Amino acid sequence: MSAIRVLVGTRKGAFILTSDAKRASWDVAGPHFAGWEIYHLKGSPANPNRVYAAQNSSWFGQQIQRSDDGGKSWLPVGNKFAYEGTPGTHQWYDGTPHPWEFARVWHLEPSLTNPDEVYAGVEDAALFRSADAGQTWQELAGLRGHGSGSSWMPGAGGLCLHTILLDPVNAQRMFVAISAAGAFRSDDTGKTWRPINRGLHSDYIPNPTAEVGHCVHRLAMHRARPNVLFMQKHWDVMRSDDGGDSWHEISGNLPTDFGFVIDVHAHDPETIYVVPIKSDSEHFPLDGQLRVYRSRSGGNEWEPLTKGLPQRDCYVNVLRDAMAVDTLDPCGLYFGTTGGQVYASSDGGDSWSAIVRDLPAVLAVEVQTLP
Amino acid sequence: MIRVVIPSPLRILAGVAGEVFLKVSHPVTQRRVLDALEAHYPALRGTIRDQTTHIRRPKVRFYVCGEDWSHEPPDTPLPEPVANGTEPFLVVAAISGG
Numbered sequence: 138m139s140a141i142r143v144l145v146g147t148r149k150g151a152f153i154l155t156s157d158a159k160r161a162s163w164d165v166a167g168p169h170f171a172g173w174e175i176y177h178l179k180g181s182p183a184n185p186n187r188v189y190a191a192q193n194s195s196w197f198g199q200q201i202q203r204s205d206d207g208g209k210s211w212l213p214v215g216n217k218f219a220y221e222g223t224p225g226t227h228q229w230y231d232g233t234p235h236p237w238e239f240a241r242v243w244h245l246e247p248s249l250t251n252p253d254e255v256y257a258g259v260e261d262a263a264l265f266r267s268a269d270a271g272q273t274w275q276e277l278a279g280l281r282g283h284g285s286g287s288s289w290m291p292g293a294g295g296l297c298l299h300t301i302l303l304d305p306v307n308a309q310r311m312f313v314a315i316s317a318a319g320a321f322r323s324d325d326t327g328k329t330w331r332p333i334n335r336g337l338h339s340d341y342i343p344n345p346t347a348e349v350g351h352c353v354h355r356l357a358m359h360r361a362r363p364n365v366l367f368m369q370k371h372w373d374v375m376r377s378d379d380g381g382d383s384w385h386e387i388s389g390n391l392p393t394d395f396g397f398v399i400d401v402h403a404h405d406p407e408t409i410y411v412v413p414i415k416s417d418s419e420h421f422p423l424d425g426q427l428r429v430y431r432s433r434s435g436g437n438e439w440e441p442l443t444k445g446l447p448q449r450d451c452y453v454n455v456l457r458d459a460m461a462v463d464t465l466d467p468c469g470l471y472f473g474t475t476g477g478q479v480y481a482s483s484d485g486g487d488s489w490s491a492i493v494r495d496l497p498a499v500l501a502v503e504v505q506t507l508p
Numbered sequence: 509m510i511r512v513v514i515p516s517p518l519r520i521l522a523g524v525a526g527e528v529f530l531k532v533s534h535p536v537t538q539r540r541v542l543d544a545l546e547a548h549y550p551a552l553r554g555t556i557r558d559q560t561t562h563i564r565r566p567k568v569r570f571y572v573c574g575e576d577w578s579h580e581p582p583d584t585p586l587p588e589p590v591a592n593g594t595e596p597f598l599v600v601a602a603i604s605g606g
Contacts, residue, residue, distance in 0.1 A: 172517055196567040196601045197517060197555035213521060213551040217559050 139506060141463050142207065143471055143492070144188065145479055146175030146501035151190055153208045154492060160469055160483040163492045169211065170202065177244050177458055177501040178208075184252035185505050189271060191242035191257070199241055201257075201271045214271035218242070218259055221278035227261065228290035237261045237281070244458060246301035250308075256327075258298030262289060262315045264327065277327040280313065285332060285349040292316035292352050292371075299457055300356045304363045312366065312381060317352035320368065322381050333381030337370060354397045355457045359406035367409050367436070369399040369457075374411055376436050387436025392423050398460035402485060403468040407435040410470060410486060412455040421452035429472070431486050445489035446480060453478070458501040465506060473499025510541055511596035514552070518599070522549040527596060536591040538570060539582040556599055571598040 143154040143163075150168030169175075174193045181187040186207045192200040199218065202211040224237035240260040248254035253270040263281050265274040280286075280298075289296055297316055304310035311327060314320045319334040332349050342350040352371035359365065368375040368384065372395050375384040388394035393413045402408035409432050415423050422428060427446045430439040453476035463469035470486050473479045477496035482489045509529040519525065530544040539562070546553045557564050562582065564570070569578045573587050573595050589595035 171520075194517065196515070196565065197521075198565060199554065200521065200551070216554050219560060 139465060139508060141465070141469065142180070142185075142505040142507055143461075143479065143481075144178040144180065144208065144501075144503040144505070145473055145493075145496065145499060146178050146190070146458075147473075147477070147497035147499050148174055149497035151175040151178055151192075151208075152493065152496060154479065156492075158465055160463075160465070160481065165493050166208070168497075169208070170200075173200070174241075175500065176241060177503070179245050179247055179503045180207075180505045181247040181252040181255075182249050183247070185507055187247070187252040187270075189245045189247060189255055191245055193241040199239070201242065201245075203271050215267065215273050218257070218263075218265055218274050219276070220263060220281070221276045225281075226287060227296060228288055230291060232290075234287070237263075239263075240295060243297045243299045244301055246303060249303050249305055256301050256303075256311075258301050258313060260295040260297040261291075262296045262298040262318060264298055264301070264313055266327065277323075279323070279328050280321060280330045283321075283330045283332075285318070288349055289315060289318035290350070300353070302356055302358050302363075302366075305360045306363050310363070310380070312356055312358075314353040314356045314368075316354065317350060317371075319349050319351040320353050320356060320366075320381055333377075334384070335382065336377075336384030336386075337375065338373070339371065341371070355399050357399045357401050357409070359401045362406045365406060365435075367399050367401060369396050369411055371395065371417060374399065374436065387432070389432070389437030389439055391430055391439050396455075397457040398455050398472060400460045400462055400470070403462045403464045404466060405433070405468075408433050408485070409436065410460065411439075412460070412472065414454060420454040425450045425452060427451040427453065427474075429470075429486055429489070442482075442486045442489070444487060445482075451476075456500055458503075459499050461502050461504040463504045463506045469504070471502050471504055473502045475499065509593050510536060510544070510590065511593055512541060512545055512599065513596045514545075514556075514599045515601040517601070518552060518555055521551050521555065523551075524549070529593075534591065535585040537583050537585055538577065538580065538597075541586070541597050542582075567602040569600045569602055571600055 139158040145152040150171040152167035178190040188204040190202040226234035229235035244258040246256040257265040264277045300314035302312040355369045364380045366377040429442040453474035460472040470482045475498040478494040481492045512528040
């Protein structure tokens with residue numbers, strides 16, 4: 138009998154929600170790390186009991202926590218994130234040079250095969266790797282050092298590396314995304330990198346089609362087709378069919394193509410989900426109606442999913458790491474809001490219900506499908 | 509023994525309750541107190557001061573005998589009441605909302 142474990146990071150702690158495969162009744166455990174910002178938690182695909190958590194406070198800085206019992210107990214591990222060499226500068230909001238300074242870990246991505254190997258995407262943007270279950274961290278400095286780093290600039294949330302995708306077919310290949318620099322790919326396990334932003338168009342940079350400078354909010358892939366990537370950009374929903382070498386827009390009939398999350402159905406690589414947000418200055422759903430949009434055709438044709446979601450007076454946001462899917466059949470979807478609700482669907486998005494509400498603002502949602 | 513009081517989030521992180529008692533060689537200074545604290549409780553590394561530069565984090569303050577010692581040089585000997593354990597060395601989280 139399978140079970141589901143939902144890992145929820147919030148502004149004031151972490152919560153772990155569990156259910157059997159029916160996904161009808163949920164137990165809520167937490168808060169873990171009460172009072173701390175939990176930007177992300179994620180379990181190891183190779184050992185589901187191994188869970189990593191990024192714990193941060195503006196007072197006390199960054200902690201990394203590790204659990205070896207599925208989140209019941211935690212152990213603080215290494216929290217030293219030192220940039221390689223002389224960090225140099227990136228662009229500040231006003232275009233002036235600004236020193237690279239570590240602020241926090243945004244995203245933790247455990248290896249697909251080794252529970253002791255885990256990647257961390259951090260602010261100011263860089264990629265770190267641990268090969269000893271989080272005890273020590275080393276920067277994969279080829280990313281910041283590939284040539285364009287001095288031109289990267291922060292988005293509203295800071296200069297953050299927020300997305301890490303590991304190719305399940307080609308173990309040499311990985312993708313990252315940075316706000317506001319763009320998407321990058323490595324084909325040698327993170328040693329060297331190149332920007333993959335051809336086809337993106339962003340009016341907020343001097344050259345709207347520049348190689349670097351785009352505010353990519355999120356990337357998603359389906360395990361069966363790692364060459365097909367989906368992107369929620371600041372504005373525009375995009376698709377690549379060649380591992381990021383080129384992109385084309387698939388916003389189609391979306392009512393607004395601004396948003397943060399994007400994800401792919403577990404069993405249908407052409408079924409994707411976004412949560413449209415009104416605009417870059419109005420971070421809430423259109424018309425107070427919280428709607429997930431689903432495309433069954435890999436983009437362009439979208440349908441609103443509303444059953445069970447608030448359709449009036451709803452002005453929450455859904456942040457970039459706050460949507461995930463399980464691998465049961467039918468596929469389950471989960472997303473968290475800045476209003477503290479976690480909504481779930483056990484029928485591919487046709488209907489939704491809040492499996493917990495009134496948590497602190499949700500920053501991240503990940504799902505583990507347990508045997 | 510030196511008495512150290514740390515904020516409640518750090519007490520939880522370090523797994524301690526109430527005051528922390530540390531053996532610190534003389535002369536007792538801010539640097540030696542923090543070195544001893546981090547040696548006994550490695551989870552506190554980086555939470556009070558930067559792990560590399562040892563510069564105090566911006567939202568952390570040090571209070572000693574009713575005075576703010578946040579900006580004193582780290583190798584200045586602390587007052588005798590702290591050195592002899594009569595008074596605690598206070599690590600305080602700045603009030604800044606959240």
